[in-house]
Amino acid sequence: MELSGVGRVILGSLQRVPRSGYEIKRLVDHSTRFFWAASYGQIYPELRRLEQAGLVAGTSEPTGERRRTVHRLTPKGRRALRAWLVAPDLSYELRDEGLLKLFFAGALAPDEAVALVRSVRLQHEAVLERLLEIQEESAGRRPRFPSYVLAYGIDMHRWMAKWFADLERQLAAEVTAKEEVA
Numbered sequence: 773m774e775l776s777g778v779g780r781v782i783l784g785s786l787q788r789v790p791r792s793g794y795e796i797k798r799l800v801d802h803s804t805r806f807f808w809a810a811s812y813g814q815i816y817p818e819l820r821r822l823e824q825a826g827l828v829a830g831t832s833e834p835t836g837e838r839r840r841t842v843h844r845l846t847p848k849g850r851r852a853l854r855a856w857l858v859a860p861d862l863s864y865e866l867r868d869e870g871l872l873k874l875f876f877a878g879a880l881a882p883d884e885a886v887a888l889v890r891s892v893r894l895q896h897e898a899v900l901e902r903l904l905e906i907q908e909e910s911a912g913r914r915p916r917f918p919s920y921v922l923a924y925g926i927d928m929h930r931w932m933a934k935w936f937a938d939l940e941r942q943l944a945a946e947v948t949a950k951e952e953v954a
Contacts (some may be wrong), residue, residue, distance in 0.1 A: 773825045775856055783845060783853040790844035792832075800907070803918060805901065806925050816924055819843055827852050845886060855945045870895060870936075882947045889943060893936035902928035 785796045793816050800810045815890060822828045826851035829879070830841040846854065870892035877885045904927045914922065 773827070773851070775852060777808065777820060778810045779819045779822055780853075780856055781810050782809060782815065782818055782843075783827065783849055783856075786843060786845045786849070787853060790842045792833075792840050792842050794840075795940065796843075807905065822849065825901075861876060882943065886940060886943045886947060889936055889940045893933055893940055896929045896933040896936060899925065900933055903929060921924070 781800060782796055785791060785799050791799065793812070796819075797810070797812055797815055800808075801817075804810075819828065823830055823843070825848075826846055828843045830843045832839070833842045834840050845901070850871050873888055874892065877888055880888060903922060907922055907926065
């Protein structure tokens with residue numbers, strides 16, 4: 773069975789402890805969503821697909837009146853996770869709407885382009901602030917490899933915020949220079 777991106781997220785999320793779909797989504801929202809998101813609409817169908825393939829097993833564990841299925845990796849699922857982790861091939865796809873907008877910003881007036889760049893800079897600063905909070909909240913308690921990914925995210929957003937701040941200053945100076953000539 774070929775693992776989907778969401779399938780990989782699910783198998784990785786289940787490597788340490790069994791989790792419900794809700795708990796997987798919560799984990800994603802507090803960790804991988806900064807670089808690999810997954811919605812409920814993706815998680816639940818993928819859990820069913822993984823279960824049909826024998827990679828995960830679900831057990832009914834209701835809480836009060838609520839239905840709840842807790843999933844765990846099967847030995848076959850552990851082998852699939854490991855096979856994916858040690859495979860030499862990596863795919864890389866950057867999906868950044870701010871960069872996409874910047875790419876097409878020639879359709880904007882110069883002051884609108886400055887506002888767009890400012891907006892993207894502010895977004896990177898906000899993500900950086902949130903990542904720094906996560907780092908502080910989990911100081912010494914986060915497993916080693918997720919800590920490396922967190923450090924990467926902090927460095928990347930710090931760099932991107934600076935890069936967009938520099939571009940914002942450059943574009944604003946161009947707008948000011950044009951206004952002075954006019």
